[in-house]
Amino acid sequence: MAVAIAVRVRFFARLRELAGVETETLQIAPNSSLADAYDALRARHSSLPARDGVRGAVNQEFAGWSERVSEGDELAFIPPVSGGRR
Amino acid sequence: MAVAIAVRVRFFARLRELAGVETETLQIAPNSSLADAYDALRARHSSLPARDGVRGAVNQEFAGWSERVSEGDELAFIPPVSGGRR
Amino acid sequence: MRYDVTTAPIDVRELEAAVVHPGAGAVCTFSGIVRDNSRGQTVTHLDYEAYAEMAVPQMRKIGQEIRDRWPEARVAMAHRTGHLEIGEVSVVVAVSCPHRAEAFEACRWGIDRLKESVPIWKKEHAADGTFWIEGEDAKPVGR
Amino acid sequence: MRYDVTTAPIDVRELEAAVVHPGAGAVCTFSGIVRDNSRGQTVTHLDYEAYAEMAVPQMRKIGQEIRDRWPEARVAMAHRTGHLEIGEVSVVVAVSCPHRAEAFEACRWGIDRLKESVPIWKKEHAADGTFWIEGEDAKPVGR
Numbered sequence: 001m002a003v004a005i006a007v008r009v010r011f012f013a014r015l016r017e018l019a020g021v022e023t024e025t026l027q028i029a030p031n032s033s034l035a036d037a038y039d040a041l042r043a044r045h046s047s048l049p050a051r052d053g054v055r056g057a058v059n060q061e062f063a064g065w066s067e068r069v070s071e072g073d074e075l076a077f078i079p080p081v082s083g084g085r086r
Numbered sequence: 087m088a089v090a091i092a093v094r095v096r097f098f099a100r101l102r103e104l105a106g107v108e109t110e111t112l113q114i115a116p117n118s119s120l121a122d123a124y125d126a127l128r129a130r131h132s133s134l135p136a137r138d139g140v141r142g143a144v145n146q147e148f149a150g151w152s153e154r155v156s157e158g159d160e161l162a163f164i165p166p167v168s169g170g171r172r
Numbered sequence: 173m174r175y176d177v178t179t180a181p182i183d184v185r186e187l188e189a190a191v192v193h194p195g196a197g198a199v200c201t202f203s204g205i206v207r208d209n210s211r212g213q214t215v216t217h218l219d220y221e222a223y224a225e226m227a228v229p230q231m232r233k234i235g236q237e238i239r240d241r242w243p244e245a246r247v248a249m250a251h252r253t254g255h256l257e258i259g260e261v262s263v264v265v266a267v268s269c270p271h272r273a274e275a276f277e278a279c280r281w282g283i284d285r286l287k288e289s290v291p292i293w294k295k296e297h298a299a300d301g302t303f304w305i306e307g308e309d310a311k312p313v314g315r
Numbered sequence: 316m317r318y319d320v321t322t323a324p325i326d327v328r329e330l331e332a333a334v335v336h337p338g339a340g341a342v343c344t345f346s347g348i349v350r351d352n353s354r355g356q357t358v359t360h361l362d363y364e365a366y367a368e369m370a371v372p373q374m375r376k377i378g379q380e381i382r383d384r385w386p387e388a389r390v391a392m393a394h395r396t397g398h399l400e401i402g403e404v405s406v407v408v409a410v411s412c413p414h415r416a417e418a419f420e421a422c423r424w425g426i427d428r429l430k431e432s433v434p435i436w437k438k439e440h441a442a443d444g445t446f447w448i449e450g451e452d453a454k455p456v457g458r
Contacts, residue, residue, distance in 0.1 A: 053449075057434070060372055076434075081434055100311055143223075146223075185328060203344070
Protein backbone atom coordinates (compact mmCIF):
# COMPACT_ATOMS: atom_id res chain seq x y z
CA MET A 1 0.00 0.00 0.00
CA ALA A 2 1.25 3.47 -0.85
CA VAL A 3 2.57 5.55 2.06
CA ALA A 4 1.04 8.66 0.56
CA ILE A 5 -1.31 9.78 -2.17
CA ALA A 6 -1.07 13.02 -4.12
CA VAL A 7 -4.05 15.31 -4.58
CA ARG A 8 -4.33 18.61 -6.37
CA VAL A 9 -5.60 21.51 -4.24
CA ARG A 10 -7.24 24.71 -5.44
CA PHE A 11 -8.07 27.76 -3.36
CA PHE A 12 -10.55 30.43 -4.39
CA ALA A 13 -11.37 34.04 -3.58
CA ARG A 14 -10.53 35.04 0.00
CA LEU A 15 -9.04 31.62 0.77
CA ARG A 16 -6.75 31.92 -2.24
CA GLU A 17 -5.52 35.26 -0.94
CA LEU A 18 -5.09 33.97 2.63
CA ALA A 19 -3.25 30.84 1.49
CA GLY A 20 -1.11 32.92 -0.83
CA VAL A 21 -1.35 30.22 -3.50
CA GLU A 22 -3.92 29.26 -6.10
CA THR A 23 -3.06 25.61 -6.62
CA GLU A 24 -0.73 23.17 -4.96
CA THR A 25 -0.07 19.46 -4.66
CA LEU A 26 -0.61 17.81 -1.32
CA GLN A 27 0.86 14.47 -0.23
CA ILE A 28 -1.39 12.84 2.30
CA ALA A 29 -1.94 9.40 3.91
CA PRO A 30 -4.19 7.02 1.97
CA ASN A 31 -7.78 6.99 3.22
CA SER A 32 -7.62 10.58 4.48
CA SER A 33 -10.78 12.64 4.62
CA LEU A 34 -11.38 16.05 3.13
CA ALA A 35 -11.10 17.40 6.71
CA ASP A 36 -7.67 15.74 7.13
CA ALA A 37 -6.54 17.37 3.90
CA TYR A 38 -7.71 20.79 5.01
CA ASP A 39 -6.04 20.41 8.40
CA ALA A 40 -2.77 19.49 6.69
CA LEU A 41 -3.07 22.60 4.52
CA ARG A 42 -3.80 24.79 7.53
CA ALA A 43 -0.63 23.51 9.20
CA ARG A 44 1.21 24.76 6.13
CA HIS A 45 -0.71 28.04 5.62
CA SER A 46 -1.42 29.34 9.09
CA SER A 47 -3.68 32.17 7.94
CA LEU A 48 -6.31 29.79 6.53
CA PRO A 49 -9.47 30.02 8.63
CA ALA A 50 -11.08 27.21 10.64
CA ARG A 51 -13.34 24.80 8.74
CA ASP A 52 -16.64 26.42 9.65
CA GLY A 53 -17.56 28.85 6.91
CA VAL A 54 -15.44 26.93 4.41
CA ARG A 55 -16.87 24.38 1.99
CA GLY A 56 -14.94 21.63 0.32
CA ALA A 57 -15.39 20.18 -3.14
CA VAL A 58 -13.93 17.01 -4.60
CA ASN A 59 -13.64 16.78 -8.37
CA GLN A 60 -15.90 19.82 -8.91
CA GLU A 61 -18.71 18.60 -6.66
CA PHE A 62 -19.48 19.87 -3.17
CA ALA A 63 -18.46 17.21 -0.65
CA GLY A 64 -18.84 16.69 3.08
CA TRP A 65 -15.79 16.97 5.35
CA SER A 66 -15.80 13.22 6.02
CA GLU A 67 -15.53 12.31 2.32
CA ARG A 68 -12.46 10.16 1.56
CA VAL A 69 -10.02 11.54 -0.99
CA SER A 70 -8.20 9.47 -3.59
CA GLU A 71 -5.00 9.73 -5.59
CA GLY A 72 -5.33 12.35 -8.30
CA ASP A 73 -8.47 14.03 -6.91
CA GLU A 74 -8.97 17.76 -7.35
CA LEU A 75 -9.85 19.28 -3.98
CA ALA A 76 -11.16 22.81 -3.74
CA PHE A 77 -11.65 24.93 -0.63
CA ILE A 78 -14.07 27.70 -1.11
CA PRO A 79 -15.60 30.44 1.01
CA PRO A 80 -19.36 31.11 0.98
CA VAL A 81 -20.48 32.17 -2.48
CA SER A 82 -21.43 35.78 -3.05
CA GLY A 83 -25.11 35.11 -2.42
CA GLY A 84 -26.22 38.64 -1.96
CA ARG A 85 -29.42 39.95 -0.54
CA ARG A 86 -32.56 38.54 -2.08
CA MET B 87 -82.82 72.39 -19.03
CA ALA B 88 -81.77 70.49 -22.16
CA VAL B 89 -84.13 67.76 -23.33
CA ALA B 90 -81.17 65.63 -24.35
CA ILE B 91 -77.42 65.48 -24.03
CA ALA B 92 -75.03 64.07 -26.62
CA VAL B 93 -72.35 61.57 -25.70
CA ARG B 94 -69.78 59.86 -27.84
CA VAL B 95 -69.84 56.05 -27.74
CA ARG B 96 -67.01 53.67 -28.59
CA PHE B 97 -67.21 49.90 -28.91
CA PHE B 98 -64.24 47.59 -28.78
CA ALA B 99 -63.29 44.08 -29.86
CA ARG B 100 -66.23 41.65 -29.88
CA LEU B 101 -68.70 44.38 -28.94
CA ARG B 102 -67.52 46.48 -31.85
CA GLU B 103 -68.14 43.57 -34.19
CA LEU B 104 -71.55 42.79 -32.66
CA ALA B 105 -72.67 46.44 -32.76
CA GLY B 106 -71.36 46.76 -36.30
CA VAL B 107 -70.00 50.22 -35.50
CA GLU B 108 -66.88 51.54 -33.86
CA THR B 109 -68.09 54.95 -32.72
CA GLU B 110 -71.42 56.70 -32.66
CA THR B 111 -73.15 59.64 -31.06
CA LEU B 112 -75.98 58.97 -28.65
CA GLN B 113 -78.67 61.46 -27.62
CA ILE B 114 -79.93 60.67 -24.17
CA ALA B 115 -81.94 62.31 -21.36
CA PRO B 116 -79.92 64.48 -18.97
CA ASN B 117 -78.97 62.69 -15.76
CA SER B 118 -78.92 59.27 -17.44
CA SER B 119 -76.69 56.57 -16.04
CA LEU B 120 -74.14 54.51 -17.93
CA ALA B 121 -76.65 51.64 -17.71
CA ASP B 122 -79.34 53.80 -19.31
CA ALA B 123 -76.95 54.63 -22.13
CA TYR B 124 -76.10 50.98 -22.72
CA ASP B 125 -79.77 49.98 -22.70
CA ALA B 126 -80.51 52.67 -25.30
CA LEU B 127 -77.68 51.31 -27.45
CA ARG B 128 -78.95 47.75 -27.09
CA ALA B 129 -82.36 48.87 -28.32
CA ARG B 130 -80.58 50.13 -31.41
CA HIS B 131 -78.13 47.22 -31.86
CA SER B 132 -80.04 44.11 -30.90
CA SER B 133 -77.01 41.80 -31.04
CA LEU B 134 -75.23 43.58 -28.19
CA PRO B 135 -75.07 41.26 -25.16
CA ALA B 136 -76.64 41.86 -21.74
CA ARG B 137 -74.69 44.02 -19.31
CA ASP B 138 -73.09 41.23 -17.32
CA GLY B 139 -69.69 40.52 -18.81
CA VAL B 140 -69.51 44.05 -20.24
CA ARG B 141 -67.66 46.88 -18.53
CA GLY B 142 -68.27 50.52 -19.09
CA ALA B 143 -65.79 53.38 -19.07
CA VAL B 144 -66.44 57.10 -18.97
CA ASN B 145 -63.73 59.39 -20.29
CA GLN B 146 -61.11 56.59 -20.37
CA GLU B 147 -61.73 55.43 -16.79
CA PHE B 148 -63.63 52.32 -15.75
CA ALA B 149 -66.99 53.38 -14.29
CA GLY B 150 -69.85 51.66 -12.49
CA TRP B 151 -73.18 51.20 -14.28
CA SER B 152 -74.85 53.75 -12.02
CA GLU B 153 -72.40 56.52 -12.93
CA ARG B 154 -74.16 59.60 -14.41
CA VAL B 155 -73.08 60.69 -17.85
CA SER B 156 -72.68 64.28 -19.00
CA GLU B 157 -72.79 66.16 -22.26
CA GLY B 158 -69.67 65.44 -24.32
CA ASP B 159 -68.53 62.41 -22.34
CA GLU B 160 -66.75 59.58 -24.11
CA LEU B 161 -68.43 56.31 -23.16
CA ALA B 162 -66.81 52.99 -23.98
CA PHE B 163 -68.29 49.51 -23.72
CA ILE B 164 -65.73 46.82 -23.50
CA PRO B 165 -65.68 43.06 -23.12
CA PRO B 166 -63.40 41.34 -20.59
CA VAL B 167 -59.77 42.02 -21.42
CA SER B 168 -57.68 39.21 -22.83
CA GLY B 169 -56.37 38.21 -19.42
CA GLY B 170 -54.99 34.87 -20.35
CA ARG B 171 -53.88 32.04 -18.13
CA ARG B 172 -51.43 32.97 -15.43
CA MET C 173 -41.29 55.17 -16.40
CA ARG C 174 -42.40 54.36 -19.91
CA TYR C 175 -45.71 53.08 -21.23
CA ASP C 176 -46.26 52.18 -24.88
CA VAL C 177 -49.07 50.74 -26.98
CA THR C 178 -47.60 50.23 -30.41
CA THR C 179 -47.98 48.38 -33.69
CA ALA C 180 -44.16 48.22 -34.05
CA PRO C 181 -42.12 45.29 -32.69
CA ILE C 182 -41.26 45.79 -29.02
CA ASP C 183 -37.59 46.40 -28.26
CA VAL C 184 -37.17 44.60 -24.92
CA ARG C 185 -33.64 45.92 -24.33
CA GLU C 186 -34.83 49.49 -24.78
CA LEU C 187 -37.47 49.01 -22.08
CA GLU C 188 -34.89 47.51 -19.73
CA ALA C 189 -32.56 50.43 -20.43
CA ALA C 190 -35.42 52.75 -19.42
CA VAL C 191 -35.55 51.24 -15.91
CA VAL C 192 -31.82 50.74 -15.22
CA HIS C 193 -30.02 53.31 -13.06
CA PRO C 194 -26.90 53.17 -10.85
CA GLY C 195 -28.88 52.16 -7.73
CA ALA C 196 -30.69 49.27 -9.40
CA GLY C 197 -29.15 45.89 -8.65
CA ALA C 198 -31.94 43.78 -10.10
CA VAL C 199 -34.03 43.87 -13.26
CA CYS C 200 -36.91 41.46 -13.79
CA THR C 201 -38.45 41.38 -17.24
CA PHE C 202 -41.53 39.51 -18.33
CA SER C 203 -42.20 38.98 -22.04
CA GLY C 204 -45.42 37.51 -23.37
CA ILE C 205 -44.86 35.62 -26.62
CA VAL C 206 -47.39 34.42 -29.20
CA ARG C 207 -47.68 30.64 -28.71
CA ASP C 208 -48.41 28.16 -31.49
CA ASN C 209 -51.24 26.54 -29.54
CA SER C 210 -54.19 27.40 -27.33
CA ARG C 211 -57.15 25.41 -26.02
CA GLY C 212 -55.50 22.31 -27.50
CA GLN C 213 -55.66 23.83 -30.99
CA THR C 214 -52.97 25.03 -33.37
CA VAL C 215 -52.81 28.82 -33.52
CA THR C 216 -51.74 30.49 -36.75
CA HIS C 217 -51.57 34.13 -35.64
CA LEU C 218 -53.18 36.75 -33.42
CA ASP C 219 -54.65 40.21 -33.72
CA TYR C 220 -54.56 42.55 -30.76
CA GLU C 221 -56.89 45.52 -30.52
CA ALA C 222 -56.47 48.29 -27.95
CA TYR C 223 -58.42 51.22 -26.59
CA ALA C 224 -55.13 53.06 -26.71
CA GLU C 225 -56.34 56.37 -25.19
CA MET C 226 -57.35 54.39 -22.11
CA ALA C 227 -54.71 51.64 -22.19
CA VAL C 228 -51.74 53.95 -21.75
CA PRO C 229 -53.27 55.79 -18.75
CA GLN C 230 -54.21 52.41 -17.22
CA MET C 231 -50.59 51.28 -17.60
CA ARG C 232 -49.41 54.50 -15.97
CA LYS C 233 -51.81 53.85 -13.08
CA ILE C 234 -50.37 50.35 -12.61
CA GLY C 235 -46.88 51.86 -12.62
CA GLN C 236 -47.95 54.25 -9.87
CA GLU C 237 -49.51 51.41 -7.89
CA ILE C 238 -46.20 49.54 -8.15
CA ARG C 239 -44.35 52.58 -6.83
CA ASP C 240 -46.81 52.82 -3.92
CA ARG C 241 -45.92 49.24 -2.96
CA TRP C 242 -42.23 49.18 -3.96
CA PRO C 243 -41.09 52.81 -3.79
CA GLU C 244 -37.67 52.12 -5.28
CA ALA C 245 -39.05 50.35 -8.35
CA ARG C 246 -38.76 51.77 -11.84
CA VAL C 247 -41.21 50.43 -14.39
CA ALA C 248 -41.61 50.18 -18.16
CA MET C 249 -44.48 48.49 -19.99
CA ALA C 250 -45.33 47.98 -23.63
CA HIS C 251 -48.10 46.14 -25.44
CA ARG C 252 -48.14 45.52 -29.13
CA THR C 253 -51.29 45.69 -31.25
CA GLY C 254 -52.25 44.55 -34.71
CA HIS C 255 -51.21 41.34 -36.46
CA LEU C 256 -48.72 39.14 -34.56
CA GLU C 257 -47.05 35.95 -35.73
CA ILE C 258 -46.03 32.97 -33.58
CA GLY C 259 -42.91 33.82 -31.56
CA GLU C 260 -43.46 37.58 -31.60
CA VAL C 261 -43.46 39.55 -28.35
CA SER C 262 -46.94 40.84 -27.49
CA VAL C 263 -46.32 42.42 -24.09
CA VAL C 264 -43.37 43.36 -21.88
CA VAL C 265 -43.14 44.50 -18.27
CA ALA C 266 -39.65 45.47 -17.02
CA VAL C 267 -39.00 46.47 -13.40
CA SER C 268 -35.78 47.47 -11.69
CA CYS C 269 -35.26 47.53 -7.92
CA PRO C 270 -32.24 47.64 -5.64
CA HIS C 271 -32.64 43.91 -4.81
CA ARG C 272 -34.08 40.91 -6.52
CA ALA C 273 -37.02 39.82 -4.34
CA GLU C 274 -38.90 43.06 -4.92
CA ALA C 275 -37.98 43.15 -8.62
CA PHE C 276 -39.66 39.75 -9.14
CA GLU C 277 -42.67 40.63 -7.01
CA ALA C 278 -43.26 44.02 -8.61
CA CYS C 279 -42.87 42.67 -12.15
CA ARG C 280 -45.29 39.83 -11.55
CA TRP C 281 -47.77 42.12 -9.90
CA GLY C 282 -47.45 44.47 -12.88
CA ILE C 283 -48.19 41.87 -15.57
CA ASP C 284 -51.06 40.38 -13.54
CA ARG C 285 -52.66 43.82 -13.18
CA LEU C 286 -52.02 44.67 -16.82
CA LYS C 287 -53.74 41.47 -17.94
CA GLU C 288 -56.84 42.24 -15.89
CA SER C 289 -57.23 45.99 -16.28
CA VAL C 290 -55.66 47.30 -19.48
CA PRO C 291 -58.19 47.43 -22.32
CA ILE C 292 -56.46 45.35 -24.96
CA TRP C 293 -58.12 42.37 -26.63
CA LYS C 294 -56.82 39.29 -28.34
CA LYS C 295 -58.35 37.71 -31.42
CA GLU C 296 -57.02 34.23 -31.92
CA HIS C 297 -56.81 32.65 -35.38
CA ALA C 298 -56.71 28.91 -34.81
CA ALA C 299 -57.28 25.62 -36.59
CA ASP C 300 -60.88 25.51 -35.26
CA GLY C 301 -61.81 29.08 -36.15
CA THR C 302 -61.34 32.68 -35.04
CA PHE C 303 -62.09 33.66 -31.46
CA TRP C 304 -62.10 36.68 -29.20
CA ILE C 305 -60.33 35.67 -26.00
CA GLU C 306 -62.19 37.13 -23.03
CA GLY C 307 -60.50 36.06 -19.82
CA GLU C 308 -61.11 32.31 -19.57
CA ASP C 309 -63.54 32.31 -22.51
CA ALA C 310 -62.92 31.98 -26.23
CA LYS C 311 -65.88 33.43 -28.13
CA PRO C 312 -66.30 32.65 -31.82
CA VAL C 313 -66.17 35.77 -33.95
CA GLY C 314 -69.60 37.04 -34.99
CA ARG C 315 -71.49 35.53 -32.07
CA MET D 316 -30.29 25.02 -22.30
CA ARG D 317 -27.22 27.22 -22.14
CA TYR D 318 -24.80 27.89 -19.30
CA ASP D 319 -21.95 30.38 -19.56
CA VAL D 320 -19.24 31.76 -17.30
CA THR D 321 -17.56 34.49 -19.28
CA THR D 322 -15.40 37.58 -19.05
CA ALA D 323 -17.25 39.10 -22.04
CA PRO D 324 -20.35 41.29 -21.60
CA ILE D 325 -23.51 39.19 -21.35
CA ASP D 326 -25.91 39.48 -24.27
CA VAL D 327 -29.29 39.18 -22.54
CA ARG D 328 -31.28 38.94 -25.78
CA GLU D 329 -29.14 36.04 -26.95
CA LEU D 330 -29.94 34.12 -23.77
CA GLU D 331 -33.64 34.82 -24.20
CA ALA D 332 -33.44 33.68 -27.81
CA ALA D 333 -31.94 30.41 -26.52
CA VAL D 334 -35.07 29.64 -24.45
CA VAL D 335 -37.79 30.84 -26.86
CA HIS D 336 -39.67 28.24 -28.93
CA PRO D 337 -43.13 28.15 -30.55
CA GLY D 338 -44.78 26.62 -27.47
CA ALA D 339 -43.39 29.20 -25.02
CA GLY D 340 -45.89 31.92 -24.16
CA ALA D 341 -43.91 33.46 -21.32
CA VAL D 342 -40.30 34.44 -20.77
CA CYS D 343 -39.07 35.68 -17.42
CA THR D 344 -35.58 37.14 -17.31
CA PHE D 345 -33.64 38.20 -14.25
CA SER D 346 -30.56 40.41 -14.65
CA GLY D 347 -28.25 41.27 -11.80
CA ILE D 348 -26.63 44.67 -12.27
CA VAL D 349 -23.64 46.22 -10.50
CA ARG D 350 -25.05 48.79 -8.08
CA ASP D 351 -23.28 52.00 -7.07
CA ASN D 352 -23.76 51.31 -3.36
CA SER D 353 -23.58 48.53 -0.81
CA ARG D 354 -23.61 48.43 2.98
CA GLY D 355 -24.36 52.17 2.90
CA GLN D 356 -21.09 52.83 1.07
CA THR D 357 -20.32 54.03 -2.45
CA VAL D 358 -19.09 51.21 -4.67
CA THR D 359 -16.65 52.01 -7.47
CA HIS D 360 -16.44 48.62 -9.21
CA LEU D 361 -16.45 44.86 -8.65
CA ASP D 362 -14.31 41.87 -9.47
CA TYR D 363 -15.91 38.47 -9.84
CA GLU D 364 -13.88 35.28 -9.55
CA ALA D 365 -15.21 31.86 -10.54
CA TYR D 366 -14.28 28.25 -10.15
CA ALA D 367 -15.37 27.89 -13.76
CA GLU D 368 -14.86 24.12 -14.11
CA MET D 369 -17.32 23.67 -11.25
CA ALA D 370 -19.58 26.68 -11.85
CA VAL D 371 -20.81 25.58 -15.27
CA PRO D 372 -21.73 22.04 -14.09
CA GLN D 373 -23.48 23.56 -11.05
CA MET D 374 -25.51 25.77 -13.37
CA ARG D 375 -26.39 22.76 -15.50
CA LYS D 376 -27.52 20.94 -12.35
CA ILE D 377 -29.79 23.86 -11.42
CA GLY D 378 -31.21 23.79 -14.94
CA GLN D 379 -32.00 20.10 -14.50
CA GLU D 380 -33.59 20.76 -11.11
CA ILE D 381 -35.78 23.41 -12.76
CA ARG D 382 -36.86 20.89 -15.40
CA ASP D 383 -37.68 18.36 -12.68
CA ARG D 384 -40.06 20.90 -11.12
CA TRP D 385 -41.33 22.66 -14.27
CA PRO D 386 -40.94 20.09 -17.06
CA GLU D 387 -41.87 22.52 -19.83
CA ALA D 388 -39.29 25.13 -18.79
CA ARG D 389 -36.31 26.01 -20.92
CA VAL D 390 -33.41 27.67 -19.14
CA ALA D 391 -30.35 29.78 -19.93
CA MET D 392 -27.90 31.18 -17.37
CA ALA D 393 -24.77 33.28 -17.61
CA HIS D 394 -22.43 34.82 -15.07
CA ARG D 395 -19.75 37.29 -15.90
CA THR D 396 -16.33 37.30 -14.23
CA GLY D 397 -13.48 39.78 -14.00
CA HIS D 398 -13.71 43.54 -13.65
CA LEU D 399 -17.24 45.01 -13.77
CA GLU D 400 -18.26 48.65 -13.73
CA ILE D 401 -21.43 50.12 -12.22
CA GLY D 402 -24.43 49.36 -14.43
CA GLU D 403 -22.91 46.28 -16.04
CA VAL D 404 -24.81 43.00 -16.04
CA SER D 405 -23.17 40.42 -13.77
CA VAL D 406 -25.64 37.54 -14.00
CA VAL D 407 -28.67 36.55 -16.07
CA VAL D 408 -31.23 33.78 -15.69
CA ALA D 409 -33.79 33.45 -18.51
CA VAL D 410 -36.64 30.92 -18.39
CA SER D 411 -39.42 30.23 -20.86
CA CYS D 412 -42.60 28.31 -20.07
CA PRO D 413 -45.99 27.94 -21.74
CA HIS D 414 -47.59 30.26 -19.12
CA ARG D 415 -46.42 33.07 -16.93
CA ALA D 416 -46.83 31.79 -13.36
CA GLU D 417 -44.34 28.99 -13.85
CA ALA D 418 -41.95 31.23 -15.81
CA PHE D 419 -41.72 33.63 -12.84
CA GLU D 420 -41.43 30.83 -10.29
CA ALA D 421 -38.79 28.87 -12.19
CA CYS D 422 -36.69 31.97 -12.91
CA ARG D 423 -36.74 33.09 -9.30
CA TRP D 424 -35.92 29.63 -8.08
CA GLY D 425 -33.04 29.51 -10.57
CA ILE D 426 -31.39 32.77 -9.47
CA ASP D 427 -31.86 31.91 -5.77
CA ARG D 428 -30.18 28.52 -6.28
CA LEU D 429 -27.45 30.05 -8.42
CA LYS D 430 -26.64 32.60 -5.72
CA GLU D 431 -26.30 29.91 -3.05
CA SER D 432 -24.59 27.08 -4.92
CA VAL D 433 -22.55 28.31 -7.88
CA PRO D 434 -18.91 28.95 -6.90
CA ILE D 435 -18.48 32.55 -7.99
CA TRP D 436 -17.25 35.26 -5.63
CA LYS D 437 -17.60 38.99 -5.54
CA LYS D 438 -14.86 41.41 -4.50
CA GLU D 439 -16.32 44.80 -3.81
CA HIS D 440 -14.26 47.97 -4.26
CA ALA D 441 -15.94 50.60 -2.12
CA ALA D 442 -15.29 53.96 -0.48
CA ASP D 443 -14.41 52.19 2.79
CA GLY D 444 -12.07 49.60 1.30
CA THR D 445 -12.05 46.35 -0.64
CA PHE D 446 -14.09 43.39 0.58
CA TRP D 447 -14.88 39.83 -0.31
CA ILE D 448 -18.64 39.43 -0.09
CA GLU D 449 -19.48 36.10 1.52
CA GLY D 450 -23.23 35.73 1.82
CA GLU D 451 -24.28 38.33 4.41
CA ASP D 452 -20.67 39.15 5.35
CA ALA D 453 -18.22 41.62 3.83
CA LYS D 454 -14.69 40.58 4.74
CA PRO D 455 -11.86 43.07 4.28
CA VAL D 456 -9.28 41.82 1.81
CA GLY D 457 -6.18 40.34 3.47
CA ARG D 458 -7.91 39.33 6.69
